[in-house]
Amino acid sequence: MIEDVSLHVSGDSGASLRIPAWRIDAGRPGPRVHLQAGVHADEIAGMLVLHELLPRLRRAAERGLLSGSVTLVPQANPFGLGQFRQGRILGRHHEASARNFNRGFPAAVSARGVPDSLTHWQRQLVALAASADIVLDLHTDDEALPYLYLHQGFWPAGRDLVAALGAELAIIWEGDGDGAFEEAVIAPWQAEQRFAGRLAATVELRGQGDVSDALARQDADGLYAFLCARGVIAEAPPIAEWQGLAVPMGCMETLFAPVSGVLVFERELGAWLQAGERFARIIARPGEADSEVILRAPQAGLMLSRYRDRLIPQGAIAAKFTGSAPSSTWTGGALDP
Template sequence: MTQDVSFNVRNNNGEAVRVAAWRYQGDGSGPIVHLQAGVHADEIAGMLVLHLLMPRLQAAEAAGRLKGQVTVVPQANPLGIGQFRQGRILGRFHDATGHNFNRGFDQSAAMTRAASNVQEWQKKLVELAANADVMLDLHTDDEALPYLYVHRAFWPGGRELAAAMKMDVAIIWDDGGDGSFEETIIAPWLREGATARRMAATLELRGQGDVNDRYAQSDADGLYHWLCTQGVVDESVAAAEWPVEAMEMGHMETIIAPQPGILIFEKELGDFVEEGQRFARILRTPGDPSSEIVLHAEQSGRLVTRYRDRLIAQGMGVAKFTGSRVSRNWSGGLLDPN
């Protein structure tokens, strides 16, 4: 029987807000799974995906075909979901403190008593997922191809997941250090060397404007398909086929805006560019042609992500490309440190 495992945390006014979560019990013979979306509250796509997945899990449970226990948190962050400013949700950072919602989970989880409402929320969310064998965290980029973000310990096993989700790129990482949710959950697995029958990954479900029934249904179908292949649901399905490009995180090439201005892309997501080829330009002062700067690819590769807005500030990331060598700008750590 499905169990309500929701919990409350305090908002900035000290009032209780609910993190809705459901647990589909299964018969205990399959893996323990934790699925969540919306840790960064402005990343909406995964929320709809899990909303569409839940009835299928409930049906499998009712039919006696659910083998694993599956916890679903379709909207994980009530603290960020209401942070609207001038018509736009600002859900990456906690408005009151500037805390990135997906950083510092490790420190919060280690606290006997959380000091802030963000830390309280982080601690309770980690506790909800602590006994999982499989943890999938659904995110969304600005504008992007669908891609998988996965620790090396779970590769090449993660290729099957990426294929099921029709993800074009898998970015493989080794070291984080900023206490993301994924990093915090897998830390004890890595310490114990107990990763063989486990899986953890962050799924980047395209861009923030890509929220619609077609994409969400395809993603929910892919996720259900993969759960079947992992023995979570007793349903015979063939492993998915999809070309997935595995990419070392250090080979990902991020292009930074050298000046503010109007951003004009000349290449589309998925396009391949040669090293030195122009792909965008930034016009600082409309009416002054000399204020325009052309942006060129640092190395040959595919355009994976783009900045969503078309007015960009200096120092912001314009785009990310795959590459065949370590980026000259790579210094270790996370793909997006902030």
């Protein structure tokens, strides 16, 4: 059975906004799954993945292969979807308040007081996912390899998800952050220390430009195989043995642009660099040779992601790397900036 469980929230103007959502319920016991995309509304890849996955799940239910239930929210953020400026969507931050859409989620959906429109939206999303055993929040980076964030309570049990998606890296976090959706969902689980049979993850599906039918089918295949492995679907597609890296959040290196200018990468995504090895340069004032600033890897590691545009402002994240020792710039938190 497929049920429309769409949410309705009040927009900044007071007009009602609909968040399309569907729940496929087998009507028999099994894991409860919540899949969503587009909390950052300019991160499109996950929307296409869930568009591809929904009819597959419906067919599995019709064939009697589904146990439990799966809820899908392909476009979770109606605020960000309305923020077009000069032909480009600005979907990472709420324009009216400058808040990052994936920060400040309330851990309790029953908090007192009348919430503002954005907080009401956050509470609605958390409430929709609250009864699930498996919660996946699909995102993308600027330009990146596929990778995931997982709380340490789900590791190494979460290796099946990382392997099914063919991700290069699992970033393992602990402690408190700044209220990402994943944090709000697992807060009750952490309080009870009940992680068995559960999983929550923030999934980074490569970069913002990696939107295609081929990639969406590949990622939908991976999610389907993972759901099979977790007993949601009574099939058994193979999952290759995972050969990637698991790195504590504190050992990740985030490189910020020291100046503004033309950004030229000299190494590709997935490259392994030694400490001090150059990977890019910024030409602050084209035409002046002495204005070039060299960017180097702080420690040995894999280039995981990099800035998408080739004119970078000072202070923007130029690249992210894995590391084997704590980063000198890490200040805590569940997710990076």
